[in-house]
Amino acid sequence: MLDIAILPDQLAADADVAITFDTAVNPSESGVSGRKERRLDAIRTYSVGINPDYVAEVQAIFLANLGRRYPLAIKDWANNYSATDEVLEKTITTDQTTAPLRRLYLPKTGPRGYYQRVLVPDERVTPVTIKINGVTVTTGTEWTITDPGIITIYHALDPDDVLTWSGQYLVPVCPIQDALGIRVHHSSLSGIEDVQFQEILEAELSQLLGL
Numbered sequence: 001m002l003d004i005a006i007l008p009d010q011l012a013a014d015a016d017v018a019i020t021f022d023t024a025v026n027p028s029e030s031g032v033s034g035r036k037e038r039r040l041d042a043i044r045t046y047s048v049g050i051n052p053d054y055v056a057e058v059q060a061i062f063l064a065n066l067g068r069r070y071p072l073a074i075k076d077w078a079n080n081y082s083a084t085d086e087v088l089e090k091t092i093t094t095d096q097t098t099a100p101l102r103r104l105y106l107p108k109t110g111p112r113g114y115y116q117r118v119l120v121p122d123e124r125v126t127p128v129t130i131k132i133n134g135v136t137v138t139t140g141t142e143w144t145i146t147d148p149g150i151i152t153i154y155h156a157l158d159p160d161d162v163l164t165w166s167g168q169y170l171v172p173v174c175p176i177q178d179a180l181g182i183r184v185h186h187s188s189l190s191g192i193e194d195v196q197f198q199e200i201l202e203a204e205l206s207q208l209l210g211l
Contacts, residue, residue, distance in 0.1 A: 002120050002147050002209065005061045005072040006170065007197070008054050016047040017078040042114070044171060044199040046074055050192035055182060058192065067178035071200055071208055073120050073170035083118065085131065085164045090157060097153040099163055101145075117202055119148040120170040128167035132157065147211050148172075148202060172205045173197035 022039040050058050061072055075081050088099035101118035121128050129136055130143050130151060137143055143153045149169075157163065176196040184190045200208070 001123055002073070002172075004070075004120075004172070004209070005065065007048070007061070007072055007074045008057060009075045011048050011050060011054055011058075012046070012075045013077045014049060015074070015077070017076065018045045018047075019043075020045070041201055042116070043201070044076065044079075044173075045176070046076075046173065046197045048195050048197065050195060052191050055190045055192060058195065059180065059182065062175065062180045065175075067180075068175040071172045071174050071205060072197075073122075074173050074197060075122070076171045079116075079171075081122070081170070082126075082166075082168045084166050086166070088151065088163045088165060090153075090161075090163050092156050092159065094156060096155065097157040097163070099151045099153075101149040101151060101165055101169070103169075117149070118169045119172055119202055119205055121145060121149055122168040122170045126168050128165060131164045131166075133162050134164075147209070148205055172200050174200055 019042050021037065021042055024034075024036045024038050026034040026036075028034065065072060083101075083103045086101075086103055088102065090097050090099040101121060102115045103118055104113055104115055106113040127139070128145060130139070130153075131137065132153075137153070141154075143151060145151060151163075151165065153163070174197065176198050180192065180195065182190050182192055205211070
């Protein structure tokens with residue numbers, strides 16, 4: 001797991017989550033709009049209220065990360081934060097097989113699905129499990145995880161082999177603002193009404209952490 005700060009899970013459970021794409025829409029006189037995706041990945045925004053019990057930890061994370069300079073991780077309760085026997089797309093060389101972790105969103109109807117890239121596997125409670133053709137393989141001796149969320153199998157698989165993973169994960173985010181407003185009450189307890197965090201994608205996460 002990446003060595004980054006994690007927002008307390010209890011706070012993340014109360015977050016408001018917005019999921020956005022970036023689509024260019026060009027209206028025409030015929031009434032048929034031209035639509036083109038400018039970003040193929042969804043980006044999630046989390047709005048979190050901080051109660052007094054967690055103000056000190058959030059303040060410490062904000063200061064240590066220099067505001068929005070460095071990333072942290074959040075558990076996405078709205079997203080179920082877990083995967084079960086998700087099929088991975090693999091790259092095979094002469095002596096190993098690699099595959100980025102991902103999770104599939106597949107509607108019950110319609111021809112399209114969406115793959116979310118999983119960058120921060122969360123093994124604090126549940127270890128990641130890797131299977132080849134339904135058989136669990138041993139971590140450490142047969143496979144390992146490298147950052148950000150890349151599985152490496154220590155031998156070449158067959159193209160027809162099915163590689164799957166199960167486990168939990170976090171989402172890498174940065175604060176949207178460089179300011180953190182803390183309200184101090186007469187009782188000496190303090191609170192933060194709302195802090196917003198925005199998901200960052202693989203290329204930016206790797207750049208920020210020097211991966």
